[in-house]
Amino acid sequence: TTRQPDAVTEAICGYCATGCSLKLHLKNGEAINLSADSEYPVNIGMACPKGWEALSPLEADDRATRPLIRNSSGELSPASWDEALKYFVRTFKDIGEQYGTDSLAWLSTGQIPSEEMAYLGALCKFGIGMIHGDGNTRQCMATSVAAYKESFGFDAPPYTYADFEESDVIILTGSNLCITHPIMWQRVMRNKRNPKIIVIDPRRTETAMAATQHLPLQPKSDLVLFYGIARLLIEHNWVDQAYVDANVKGYQALKQFLLEGPYDLPTVARCSGLEETDLFDLARTIGSGRRVSLWWTMGVNQSYEGTRVAQSIINIALLTGNIGKPGTGANSITGQCNAMGSRLFSNSTNLLGGHLFTNETHRIKVANTLGIPVDVIPDQNSWAYDQIIDGIEAGKIKALWVVATNGAHSWIHQNRFRKIRKKLDCLVVQDMYHTTETAEIADLVLPAAGWGEKEGTFINSERRIGRIRKVRRAPGEALADFHIFQLIAHYWGCGDLFKEWKTPEDVFKILTRLSKGQPCDISGIENYAMIEKAGGIQWPLRDIKDYARERRLFEDGKFHHADQRARLVFEAPRTMPEAPDNEYPFMLLTGRGTSSQWHTQTRTGKSAVLKKLYPQGVYLELNPSDAEKLKVKADDTVTIESRRGRITAKAYLTGSVSPGQVFLPMHYAMVNQLTHNSVDSYSRQPSYKACAVNVFSA
Template sequence: MSIINQSRLSDLIHQKEGPLTRELLLSPGGFGLGKVPEKNTPDAMTQMVCGFCGTGCNLNIHLKDGEGVCVTPTTEYPVNLGMACPKGWEALSVLKSPDRAISPLIKKSHNHWEPVDWDTALNLFTRKFKGIQQQYGTDSVAFLSTGQMVTEEMAFLGALAKFGMGMLHGDGNTRQCMASAVTAYKQSFGFDAPPFTYQDLEESDVLVFIGANPCIAHPIMWERVMRNSHEPEIVVVDPRKTETAMQATQHLQIYPKSDLTLFYGIAHILIQRGHLAEEFIQNHTEGFEEFAAHIKDYTIERVTNETGLSRTAIEHFAEIIHSGKRVSFWWTMGVNQSYQGVRTAQSLINLALMTGNIGRTGTGPNSITGQCNAMGSRLFSNTTNLLGGHDFLNAEHRSKVAETLSIPVDRIPTQNSWPYHKIIEGILAGKIKGLWVICTNPAHSWINQRQVRDILDRLDFLVVQDMYHTTETARHANLVLPAAAWGEKEGTFINAERRISRVKRVTRAPGQALSDFSIFKLIAQYWGCADMFSQWKSPEDVFQMMKQLTKGQPCDISGIKDYAAIEEQGGIQWPFPESDTKSLEQQRRLFEDGQFYHQNGRAKMIFSEPTKMPEAPNEQYPFILLTGRGTASQWHTQTRTKNSDVLRKLYPARIYVELNPQDASELSIKPNDWIFVESQRGRIKAQAFITQSVQPGQIFIPMHYEQTNQLTDAVFDPYSSQPSYKCCAVRVLKN
């Protein structure tokens, strides 16, 4: 594959683009990516946040001749305190993969793409998408974005697509991991506001982990738990005996998706026994009386019957919550990725509210974020809300955003986008004909994988913008745009505890790859809306606009001066308004004053009856499939981790299925046998791993392998539209 000479590329774009692109190409470091550090001594170093998970660890990037060559964890950073997981240690190595996209690629025939220059690629992009909109309407083109780009790029994409290109529909892959937590917080608190700081992991005397396995999924957060000097009770609620459950003082190995019943039952016990923070309930919540009436039916007999737990275990759990002085509830995908994830998250919020475990050190209903910048996506991507946590349906919000960005208010949509699954359904229905996929991989990660791959092939035009040209989604693309990765561009991430941290350019992107920021800037020029974005000259310029957008919002960051201030303070948690007298504190939690974001200042206690499992096991498909993290060295679709020689050695190369010994014996399956797992949607072959970690009648397959989502069922939470990856009916057959 040949690539175009860089000077020739500059000539082509100069001829086409004029002054705007010349400014872009001649900016420090070239292509608007940010300046690579000057040549230096072998021990020179800079610091920035890791680009994998939402923990937000800081890394020392050691430089040689201006290029990042290795990393070590930053000891003084308030997130990781000198620790890093295997992915963090290997963060630079995945940038050097031969799978990197180094030139725009146009599909010429089945499984054949040819390299072209940027001028050809962007002319094609513009011609195809504009042609589709002219023929079918502006809402016939949509985008799917990510929780892994820097926040400034997310804001640029959302503004470009919605205000500049006229797209109505666009969503992000945070819909797959955080949507239920987001919706729960918005409904209960009035804003998407995780209240905690990581220091709470060290200060709680009771930590409850629900559908969360931080030992594997967020190992640095688990290290923070291990630093807890209060000899805490650690309760794990999970149908599988995870690595975290093995370290717990109590493991509640519930029947899958019975957690909502369990937490209603615990609330009922606490009310019966008068174990309540009555003053807090009276002064800071609403809906408690209705909630108490609703859960009267959740007797201990009902809870034991539906969860499979003993009466003793349930009552002991309730007593632990009551006796704890600082109780924190932590959940992640085991709650969120469910057909009733929002209500389950709110059942935890309700427990925190009714016991007064919120707004104090070591407390809180705390959602653990998946992706490195899911919080940035939630606030600034223009997918689930208008820029800066605003509302597309609110005329005052639209006017504020329009005035801040100096754009006509009528360029801002007055309705919300379809969520992710509706966009996919829209393709199937022929309503969406063009799709732009940026830094995500739905052909691997989306639920009921075979169906979504078929749907992607029905598009008139699919554009994939990614750092690798080999992703499962790129194999379906008509056009591939090569993007720079973490470490090759500038910007910020926002982690799970709301901490804004820096991303820097410490190495050059390969070939003709450009930062997403630069690609968006070029697309604006080719599309003809560049004037709208004349102030969007660099990521830091956009950051200054983000500050203005958040003024008066719960996520106000107007008090942050600039990028340098973020680095000097070890990252900064929002909110950080100009008037904040506590702005220099490294650990800041929300709701210390008991004031929430609803108009009356109260938190709402929200509830509803549990829903039946959409696809329960039956005679033909007698097993329940559970999915989740495999190892600490794997990440999502393995797009990056499989490109590290070190990380590949740390996890099984072949897909495997965890099977209880009792079931294995009945099926005459031995360890390492190749077996088939079938659902109504697909059949996969996997290696048997026989273990007591799963209960009889249940199996577990890690989410990272390409085949896993051939089995999962396209079922969604009715409030958050998040897919329910964690349970469906399957059968197991001997090979």
């Protein structure tokens, strides 16, 4: 039949950081269908609804198919690529000349391949001379990066997914794995060791319901909780002292901090709202000598003190020697499909290959490897996302280039984001769709190809590098981001810097050379074919002779600090930036509502199948006892108000949220009208998970 495929190829899914491989069924070189890849070590024949529907969003009616420039009547009107590129270059050069190139900035994404990220960052910093650029990974993974760097000496998530299957005790903190990373949850379900699964989360999430035990702690009491557990480990001699003495620094200081601070059992029970017996059992379970793995995601990362919370989890793993062995680890689960690529190769906050802009030796190494003058590499760090937003508000950033992200929906305290847009002289949005909330307020829209329409590599949450492929032609005049960056380099007049950057595979080979000698060294990978043959390759890989299908870090107890010891990092908890009070008595929690929708729904909202799986409009999870007090019934429309905005939603009455707490899914644009503009001071990651609101009958 006409739907009969004539070939099959594989590509890594373009949504979450699980990094499942999909078999793409081709006819005449174009994907007409797909199925899950049964041979790939990550997903072993499984895929979640988003993966199964990965081709549908490519066919949406609102794909950006031509460049658009805002005309004198204020409308976005079609333009040729030549006009669009000249507009870009003229506007950015004019603004740069008038205000300095530090008035130009970009915001990128964890959704494009590493080769495109590297090109974008190199073009912006080495070619155009920008200083400030960041990614939407600031919204999901920055906290883990900061925590790992300080604790381990490098941003190095230590685990491999086999650890889900090899643990005796799996502790998930602030992670609704069932729906946020459904295939990782399936890996948990494959565990034959009858593991104890403990979920630490204020909400009774789908994962909490499926766990052995749910510990519904008070929102943002996690730091106190883990300090309390660490103190119990010390008091009851459940510390692996031999491991600590050999591999860890800071034990005596941590011990003193914990024993002298308010981290005794009764105090921690009171702060966290948990039973003393449950806390004691948790400590005893961790200290029992079995294989314990500790996992976390956005409930930890998206917090005003997330870095210290992540480190308090890392401390527990280090104190008990639960690291570098099967079924163990202090394991941050990453969000986006290539957030890990962004962490190493985006050239925004880190110099390419996990190097530092502020380190002269690193700058010289990168310049020599690339064959570019060292003085085109800035010697200062970029502002983080929130600082770029502050810079726009202060009139310091005048032009912004947004690539494959939708900040007008997703950034915290959204009304401010939209208000300060007026302060920009130029907003360029490069995206698959011309209808995202951010594209709609742009001066220039550059139409980009999406996943499935271009080549490259992603790095998943367990550090596995996998291939993505072009299996469809992009619609109209849309181009791969890689090609757009090449064109801009040419129009800007800095193409000479990128003479060797002809194809994504050329850039991949450059990245392998740049990584040499780094903890993320992948110089043993010669080309794409090697990745395909191996079924993905986890970093590091210095020599193909060392290849193993599953690779975890720190098996030898050596970390990346100069003395090879990990650090125990701690600090007294901070006051919550905005706690509930009489005026705003509820604590608002936000997060993913379903496994079938992705972030701001720009892609998954285009699939009829995925919409059927999540037909709800905006809804608020409200505890029935609170509903009774508010005289709200199921499905009533309620108003949710914070100091920053007011929205309406349908009331969904559920015991999943405790009294005094409410939950809104993040997929709807209006939710971030409410959130509070606070960030973790080390990672500068926004605190999406806690702000004060009031709820009343609309």
